[in-house]
Each structure stands twice: as structure tokens, then as C-alpha cells.
Amino acid sequence: MSLFNQPMRTGATTRPSPAEARLASTRTDRMLDINTHSAQETFAVGEQLGRLLGPGDVVCLQGDLGSGKTCLTQGIGQGLGVEGTINSPTFVFINEHRARQPGPYLYHVDLYRINDLLDALVLGLEDYMYGDGITVIEWAERARELIPEDRLWITLQYVGPSERKLLFVATGAHYEELVRELDDALHLTIPGSGEQSH
Ligand SMILES: Nc1ncnc2c1ncn2[C@@H]1O[C@H](COP(=O)(O)OP(=O)(O)O)[C@@H](O)[C@H]1O
Numbered sequence: 001m002s003l004f005n006q007p008m009r010t011g012a013t014t015r016p017s018p019a020e021a022r023l024a025s026t027r028t029d030r031m032l033d034i035n036t037h038s039a040q041e042t043f044a045v046g047e048q049l050g051r052l053l054g055p056g057d058v059v060c061l062q063g064d065l066g067s068g069k070t071c072l073t074q075g076i077g078q079g080l081g082v083e084g085t086i087n088s089p090t091f092v093f094i095n096e097h098r099a100r101q102p103g104p105y106l107y108h109v110d111l112y113r114i115n116d117l118l119d120a121l122v123l124g125l126e127d128y129m130y131g132d133g134i135t136v137i138e139w140a141e142r143a144r145e146l147i148p149e150d151r152l153w154i155t156l157q158y159v160g161p162s163e164r165k166l167l168f169v170a171t172g173a174h175y176e177e178l179v180r181e182l183d184d185a186l187h188l189t190i191p192g193s194g195e196q197s198h
């Protein structure tokens, strides 16, 4: 949670300060939705995304059990060059993976078992998100208030036994550009995907 640039709330006014307005004007949303028709396809989308991620990036995954969050994360790991298996860290809160040397760490967080925000704070979620690794968070909505404003938020939905809908919402110029690049990469690598992009 950023403690910087917090405006002082002194009166009844809710008008943004010039600094807030300037920040807000650089924060825009960009959306992309993709339907995948197999676990392999979800993995492939993750792999393309992983190739584009860099130090400090935060990727939030929201979706029910079985919607494909871990599958997508495994693809991200592949794209980052992580060796070894990426499993759901449901029982351990976080798994740290080293991406291809000299690559950044992949921090794979699962908030399924936290009771409240304090749990996430105590477990050091912010240290990961504001660190130099790439943080991918399953059940991110459970700590929504702690997540940086600029982030990539992916909502996964079960459509059918082998179909999932992935909605990407990028907030901030950096993630907007990332989603634009992902859209381009998917058009090149997975024919028929990404055509519903905005
Ligand atoms: N299009 C698809 N995308 C992702 N997973 C799929 C798809 N179709 C079937 N599946 C299956 O759904 C399951 C997804 O599980 P997982 O990634 O562990 O979900 P979550 O982490 O959201 O609970 C996997 O067993 C996978 O084989």
C-alpha cells in the first residue's frame, strides 16, 4: 500500500489535488478478452504473457476454483523460463521460483486461505508486490485494498468443461502497453484468439 502522495483530508471537499489529477490522468484501463478451449490454450496465453513480464510487475488472478488460475500461472512460468513444476501454493501462501538466469523471481501467491487483509500484510504480500520480482496472485480480490493501482487484473470464468473466458483489465500506461503487446503476440501465435480485443 503506498503511503506516499496520500492527500490530507482536511475539509469536506473531494476535489482531487493537482497531483492526484495528474496521476489519475496517466491511469487508464485497457481490456482484452480471450476464450480458451483447452488447458493447453490457457497455458499458451500465460506463456505469451510471461514473455512480456518484467521486474516489479503485478498480475492479479480472480476466478472460482477450477477456472484456470494455476494453469495460466504455469504458462507464465514457462514464458519466464522457470524450470521445475509450478503447483498451486494453496497451503503455503507463496512459492518463489527463479526465472531463467539472470531473470527475476516469480512470486506465485495464493490468497485462498487468508482470513483478512491483516493476514496478507503479516505474510508480507506488499514486500513481494513492491519488490523486484514478478508477483502473480491467485484470489487477488481477497486483498484488493492492498494491490497497487497500476496492475494487470485477469478475471477467469468457467464457460464449459473445456472452455474458459479470460478478461484482462490493464490499469496504468505500463500494463496497457503490456496488454497491447499480448494482443499482438496472441494474434501471431494462437490463430483465432484475441479477436475480441478492444
Ligand atoms: N480452457 C481451459 N483452460 C484452463 N483449464 C482448463 C480448460 N479446460 C479445462 N481445464 C481444466 O481446468 C482445470 C483448471 O484448474 P486450475 O488451473 O487449477 O484452476 P484454479 O487454479 O483456478 O483453481 C485444469 O484441470 C484444466 O485441465
Ligand SMILES: [Mg+2]
Binding pocket: 069, 070, 088, 138
Ligand atoms: Mg489454483
